[in-house]
Amino acid sequence: MAEVTYLEAISQALDEEMTRDSNVFLLGEDIGYYGGAFRVTEGFYEKFGQWRVIDTPLSESGFTGAAVGAALMGMRPVVEMQFADFISCAFDQIVNVAAKNFYRWGGKTPIVIRAPFGDSVHGGAFHSQCPEGFFFNVPGLKMVAPSNPYDAKGLLKASIRDDDPVIYFEHKFLYRRIKGNIPDEDYVVPLGKAKVVREGADISVITYSAMVHVALEAAQVLEAEGISLEVVDLRTLLPLDKNGIYDSVKKTSKAIILYEATRTGGVGAEVAALLSEDMFDHLDGPLIRISAPDTPVPYSPPMEEFYMPRVEDVVKAARRLAAY
Amino acid sequence: MNIEKKDLLQLYYYLKLTRRIEDRVTALYRQGRILGGAWTSNGMEAISVGYACALEKNDVIAPYFRDMGAFLARGITPKRIMAQYLGKKTGVTGGKEGNVHAGDINLGVLGFPSHLADNYPVAVGVALSFKIRGERRVAAACTGEGGTSRGDFHEALNMASVWKVPVVFICNNNQYAYSTPVRIQMAIKDVAERAVAYAIPSEIVDGNDVVAVYSAAKKAYDRARAGDGPTFIECKTMRMHGHSEHDAAKYVPRELLEEWKKKDPIINMERYLISNKVSTEEELVNIDGRIKKEIEEAEEFAEKSPLPEGKEALEGVYASPI
Ligand SMILES: Cc1ncc(C[n+]2csc(CCOP(=O)(O)OP(=O)(O)O)c2C)c(N)n1
Numbered sequence: 001m002a003e004v005t006y007l008e009a010i011s012q013a014l015d016e017e018m019t020r021d022s023n024v025f026l027l028g029e030d031i032g033y034y035g036g037a038f039r040v041t042e043g044f045y046e047k048f049g050q051w052r053v054i055d056t057p058l059s060e061s062g063f064t065g066a067a068v069g070a071a072l073m074g075m076r077p078v079v080e081m082q083f084a085d086f087i088s089c090a091f092d093q094i095v096n097v098a099a100k101n102f103y104r105w106g107g108k109t110p111i112v113i114r115a116p117f118g119d120s121v122h123g124g125a126f127h128s129q130c131p132e133g134f135f136f137n138v139p140g141l142k143m144v145a146p147s148n149p150y151d152a153k154g155l156l157k158a159s160i161r162d163d164d165p166v167i168y169f170e171h172k173f174l175y176r177r178i179k180g181n182i183p184d185e186d187y188v189v190p191l192g193k194a195k196v197v198r199e200g201a202d203i204s205v206i207t208y209s210a211m212v213h214v215a216l217e218a219a220q221v222l223e224a225e226g227i228s229l230e231v232v233d234l235r236t237l238l239p240l241d242k243n244g245i246y247d248s249v250k251k252t253s254k255a256i257i258l259y260e261a262t263r264t265g266g267v268g269a270e271v272a273a274l275l276s277e278d279m280f281d282h283l284d285g286p287l288i289r290i291s292a293p294d295t296p297v298p299y300s301p302p303m304e305e306f307y308m309p310r311v312e313d314v315v316k317a318a319r320r321l322a323a324y
Numbered sequence: 325m326n327i328e329k330k331d332l333l334q335l336y337y338y339l340k341l342t343r344r345i346e347d348r349v350t351a352l353y354r355q356g357r358i359l360g361g362a363w364t365s366n367g368m369e370a371i372s373v374g375y376a377c378a379l380e381k382n383d384v385i386a387p388y389f390r391d392m393g394a395f396l397a398r399g400i401t402p403k404r405i406m407a408q409y410l411g412k413k414t415g416v417t418g419g420k421e422g423n424v425h426a427g428d429i430n431l432g433v434l435g436f437p438s439h440l441a442d443n444y445p446v447a448v449g450v451a452l453s454f455k456i457r458g459e460r461r462v463a464a465a466c467t468g469e470g471g472t473s474r475g476d477f478h479e480a481l482n483m484a485s486v487w488k489v490p491v492v493f494i495c496n497n498n499q500y501a502y503s504t505p506v507r508i509q510m511a512i513k514d515v516a517e518r519a520v521a522y523a524i525p526s527e528i529v530d531g532n533d534v535v536a537v538y539s540a541a542k543k544a545y546d547r548a549r550a551g552d553g554p555t556f557i558e559c560k561t562m563r564m565h566g567h568s569e570h571d572a573a574k575y576v577p578r579e580l581l582e583e584w585k586k587k588d589p590i591i592n593m594e595r596y597l598i599s600n601k602v603s604t605e606e607e608l609v610n611i612d613g614r615i616k617k618e619i620e621e622a623e624e625f626a627e628k629s630p631l632p633e634g635k636e637a638l639e640g641v642y643a644s645p646i
Contacts, residue, residue, distance in 0.1 A: 029501075029502065029504065030502045030503045030504055033503060033575060034502070034503035034504075034575055037502070055503075055504055055508055057470075057473035057504075057508070057509050057510065058440060058470040058471060058473040058474060058501055058504070058509065059473045059474060059475070060474075061474075061475050062473070062475070082502075083438075085438065085439075086438075086439060088439065089439060089474065089475075121360060121361070122359035122360035122422070123360055123361070123422075124360065124420075124421050124422045124425055125420075125421060125425070125438075126425070126437060126438030126439065127360075127361075127438065293637065293638055294641065295637055295638060295641050296420075296641075298419065298420050298421075298637045299360065299411055299417075299419060299420060299421050299422035299425075300411030300412070300413075300418075300419025300420070300422075300631060300632050301359065301411055301631065302419075302631050302632060302633060302634040303419055303420070303632055303633075303634055303636060303637035304637075305634055306634030306635055306637045307637050
């Protein structure tokens with residue numbers, strides 16, 4: 001066991017997978033000689049050389065497409081978006097090429113797209129987004145979003161070994177703030193499995209990535225008031241772990257869906273729809289979504305603070321639900 | 325090209341104003357007063373000042389994030405700029421956006437989306453509207469050489485040439501895209517070679533010579549106004565600071581910076597103005613004094629301006645709210 005940061009866990013997963021399998025290689029802007037905008041691949045260039053840590057031209061669509069081609073030839077490319085926001089430039093390659101290859105003609109496309117996302121650097125509209133909603137209705141695509149170092153490493157390894165395209169959302173806020181113990185030996189965290197990170201009896205908070213920590217904080221506050229939150233970390237966003245969600249809600253009969261993305265048409269809407277379709281008989285209160293509002297991410301600190309879902313939003317919603 | 329004294333002094337004024345404002349931005353960023361990032365055009369001021377000053381009032385620009393000089397030359401005031409950096413309500417975007425991620429349609433400045441070269445096709449559309457309506461206006465779009473590797477860049481050049489619209493593409497080739505040197509960004513020697521594939525005439529200019537940039541831009545705008553279509557201008561320069569102010573840029577050889585330090589665009593212009601007897605040293609000192617005062621006032625204005633309220637985040641999503 002060793003204690004590592006979330007960022008180190010990601011870095012270790014890449015390093016170990018590249019060492020284990022010579023088909024694994026990296027592409028992205030400034031990831032080689034410089035070591036990446038967030039230093040995730042620091043030292044990789046020296047260790048693995050320029051053809052396994054490729055500094056690309058500024059061409060997201062181009063290098064994602066190239067990764068797709070290499071994947072079809074049996075390689076296992078891992079692409080880095082400098083910020084998740086720039087993933088939109090590669091939208092077509094992800095949505096129409098990578099995600100549909102296997103269904104349309106059996107072309108296996110094992111690429112991983114690492115996307116540093118979320119609000120944390122006061123970056124305004126183009127360095128803070130949570131773009132998972134854009135990709136949420138794309139069949140053939142998988143999406144993961146770890147909340148801690150253990151999952152960060154295990155999910156990245158599982159994503160690299162998986163035969164489908166996976167978008168790996170890594171939260172910039174967690175990079176150096178969150179530490180945790182991880183085993184020395186090789187392990188994976190299977191795709192498609194949510195995890196209860198805090199057991200509770202009254203209300204399920206279904207969440208992922210940085211918001212897991214907001215939920216955990218709210219749970220502590222509420223414990224003093226006698227309200228017991230169960231926190232479910234989705235870990236994989238696409239496809240969702242229905243049973244993992246249902247098991248928790250069967251126990252608590254109430255659910256809050258907490259996420260940092262904009263409100264409409266994303267993970268919140270989908271989880272709520274699933275619960276109302278399949279868990280109606282178990283529910284004792286309304287489903288509540290807590291999210292960012294439907295606006296671009298604003299820059300000025302008071303607006304940015306207002307924009308982000310907060311602990312007190314969860315606390316208030318839980319009090320309201322507890323009354324049912 | 326014969327440039328009048330008042331125009332030359334205006335170029336000098338904006339060069340110096342740009343340098344001084346960005347120096348203040350850097351200082352405030354280091355003090356933690358500016359949140360997020362701070363990107364400057366240090367050593368590259370001549371490009372955005374040159375291309376923007378050569379325009380007419382009702383032309384339109386699509387600048388990128390190192391075009392502070394163009395912002396200023398189009399009439400976005402130092403007050404609004406300083407307030408923008410501090411996230412204030414009186415800033416260009418009222419706090420919605422930070423730094424140079426701003427625009428003002430009334431001044432013919434399109435907002436810069438971070439996604440490099442996204443505004444290249446947009447500038448083509450601006451020029452297309454001028455062509456359709458028979459207006460003698462032009463659009464000017466700028467990006468770094470890194471941005472020229474994006475598909476949008478190439479699609480824009482192709483359309484502009486096929487439609488022969490009045491747009492001028494400017495490229496700030498400062499030799500690095502973040503840490504990526506030109507040699508691994510593209511396999512050609514000059515970015516201008518990219519224009520050849522689209523049958524767009526190009527010019528390569530010394531990006532540290534504001535008079536050269538201004539003259540090349542003016543010529544290209546005249547051509548565009550005459551209905552002869554787009555031009556591509558590559559301005560060779562060097563990024564003297566890190567990619568942003570947090571970046572020590574250890575990947576840039578020190579000798580390269582030393583070499584370019586000697587070609588500072590402001591010192592260049594001072595030498596030009598004095599050796600050609602356009603102005604005296606005293607005149608230049610006076611201009612600088614005015615600039616310092618202007619920036620002090622701008623900073624004071626920005627400091628005193630209120631921050632927006634949190635809930636204002638919800639405003640302005642739609643132009644026609646439903
Ligand atoms: C599409 C896209 N990908 C990545 C980035 C992140 N990024 C911001 S600036 C930059 C380098 C830009 O280089 P260049 O275009 O040469 O302009 P310079 O910074 O050198 O002025 C990168 C990679 C971005 N803004 N847009």
